[in-house]
Amino acid sequence: MSIDPQSDARRSKLSNHMSDALPFKKISASHIRNFRHYDQPHHSRGDYVIATGAVGVTTPLFVFLRPSLLHWFLFPLMACGVLAGVDVVRWLRGKLDLFDPRTVIACLAFYGFFVAPILHVLWDRFGAGYDLILWGDWRLWLGAMAALNAAGLFCYRLAQNWAYQTASPSQTKWEMDHRRFYPVFGLALMVSIFGATTYLSQLGGVLGEIDAFENNQEAYVGKGWLLTLAWPLAVLSFIVVVFVLTDRNRKHRGHLATGLLLLSTVGAAHFILMGWNGSRAATVWALFWMAGIIHYRFRKLSLKVIAIGMVLIIGFMYFYGFYKERGRAALEVLRNPAMWMKPRGYERDLKGLFLGDLARADATAFILHNLVRYPDDYDYRWGLTYAGALAIFIPRNIWPDRPNFKIDAGTEAQLGKITSLQSFRVYGLNGEAMLNFGPLGVVPMFAIYGAFLGLYRRKLTSWDSSDARLFLAPLFAMWFGNALVSDSDNLVFGVVTQGLLVILAIVAASKRSSLTSMSAEHEIPHRH
Numbered sequence: 001m002s003i004d005p006q007s008d009a010r011r012s013k014l015s016n017h018m019s020d021a022l023p024f025k026k027i028s029a030s031h032i033r034n035f036r037h038y039d040q041p042h043h044s045r046g047d048y049v050i051a052t053g054a055v056g057v058t059t060p061l062f063v064f065l066r067p068s069l070l071h072w073f074l075f076p077l078m079a080c081g082v083l084a085g086v087d088v089v090r091w092l093r094g095k096l097d098l099f100d101p102r103t104v105i106a107c108l109a110f111y112g113f114f115v116a117p118i119l120h121v122l123w124d125r126f127g128a129g130y131d132l133i134l135w136g137d138w139r140l141w142l143g144a145m146a147a148l149n150a151a152g153l154f155c156y157r158l159a160q161n162w163a164y165q166t167a168s169p170s171q172t173k174w175e176m177d178h179r180r181f182y183p184v185f186g187l188a189l190m191v192s193i194f195g196a197t198t199y200l201s202q203l204g205g206v207l208g209e210i211d212a213f214e215n216n217q218e219a220y221v222g223k224g225w226l227l228t229l230a231w232p233l234a235v236l237s238f239i240v241v242v243f244v245l246t247d248r249n250r251k252h253r254g255h256l257a258t259g260l261l262l263l264s265t266v267g268a269a270h271f272i273l274m275g276w277n278g279s280r281a282a283t284v285w286a287l288f289w290m291a292g293i294i295h296y297r298f299r300k301l302s303l304k305v306i307a308i309g310m311v312l313i314i315g316f317m318y319f320y321g322f323y324k325e326r327g328r329a330a331l332e333v334l335r336n337p338a339m340w341m342k343p344r345g346y347e348r349d350l351k352g353l354f355l356g357d358l359a360r361a362d363a364t365a366f367i368l369h370n371l372v373r374y375p376d377d378y379d380y381r382w383g384l385t386y387a388g389a390l391a392i393f394i395p396r397n398i399w400p401d402r403p404n405f406k407i408d409a410g411t412e413a414q415l416g417k418i419t420s421l422q423s424f425r426v427y428g429l430n431g432e433a434m435l436n437f438g439p440l441g442v443v444p445m446f447a448i449y450g451a452f453l454g455l456y457r458r459k460l461t462s463w464d465s466s467d468a469r470l471f472l473a474p475l476f477a478m479w480f481g482n483a484l485v486s487d488s489d490n491l492v493f494g495v496v497t498q499g500l501l502v503i504l505a506i507v508a509a510s511k512r513s514s515l516t517s518m519s520a521e522h523e524i525p526h527r528h
Contacts, residue, residue, distance in 0.1 A: 048082065066121065073146060099474050099477050104478070119351075174506075192230060213327060235290060266290060283316070288478055367431060372439070449484070
């Protein structure tokens, strides 16, 4: 990550003391990543106090707006707010990096586990189009789910800290090999261009892609392998241009405007070519990945830039939702500002975006209610949805009747065993855990999640600012965030279509060297 110029004292303060962790005496300062260990207890007390204060002030304001919020369910929700919010505080105080997956998870968890359940009661809205009907008090089940989430977040934090402290840091450095970079990425670009042109030509161009989404979505069947090649085109192109700008001509590292202009151009091109199949994530995650590369290779993104970017992303997701509902006919919403906040005739609105697209609180509470109240009307899958996620590698033209494991499980958990309907909801880490193992599976799944995060972060914090793996760090942060709010089938699909080709290119274009041997070359001789 590129860091603003700082004094030697500041640089020392932010180091992660790798010389104490690795099995050699001394490392050159140029090989030390500007991270620090923030997991020791003496660093966190103040952050917990601030998070508790923020949650304690925010909650009464919501109660003032709607007195019916005054209910015991607020206590587990506030616990979720503190446990997730402490890492948001650390990020705001400069103790965690923006693209550290722990920051991404904290922001998603704070909103999804604390804010969203309160908004459901505040707005009295449950389900897209109010289609989740629970004959009883929603607060009871939102509170019960919040208790599970709070216990899960607590174990997630313990597991993350344990794995981080016990794992060993990376003992290799990855550097882009100039002799390999251009031929490797040139080949990757040609493969991706082939995938994109073949994908679009089979659909009849961009207009044909739009028409297929509106009238014949079966046209997308069997084209997953083409998406695996086509989707990374924008990111591959972006990496090549950024590498050229920042590798030899170091002055461009400080030109944030250059990076943002490049991001806007490549992001727009990606949306125009690949953004019409009904997936907002295809564009949002590409922008996130490229923004992370700017953050690491040009200059750290400021809070102002982040806030503007979030407003634009939420606006894009909101208006794209109308396209998902009615295709090109939804352009009437864009043309008529009076419909922006009150889109008459559409199921979607701004509340639906915040409660349905950006959170899963009502769906998980509803599933918990059904599993507890009607245990005989659902069969636990015992890991089948996770194993079934790998079935997406088998095209439907080879396995036409391939089961929809997660869809079938989610439908049964919501509507019972006897139904002809299908639910395409996304349930998140906690929801899918319940589909497989019941309510008692939520906490262990959070612990496993935290352990994987700790192992990865221990490696991340040992990469220096020129390590080639930092091109992939935003992607890994994105995957960890997706693992919290999405399901295993979405995650597997994203891993294959978004990252596979780029990861192969980075691996092939990088040379790896041992930090032990590098330290010996740079070690200062002892004076006698």
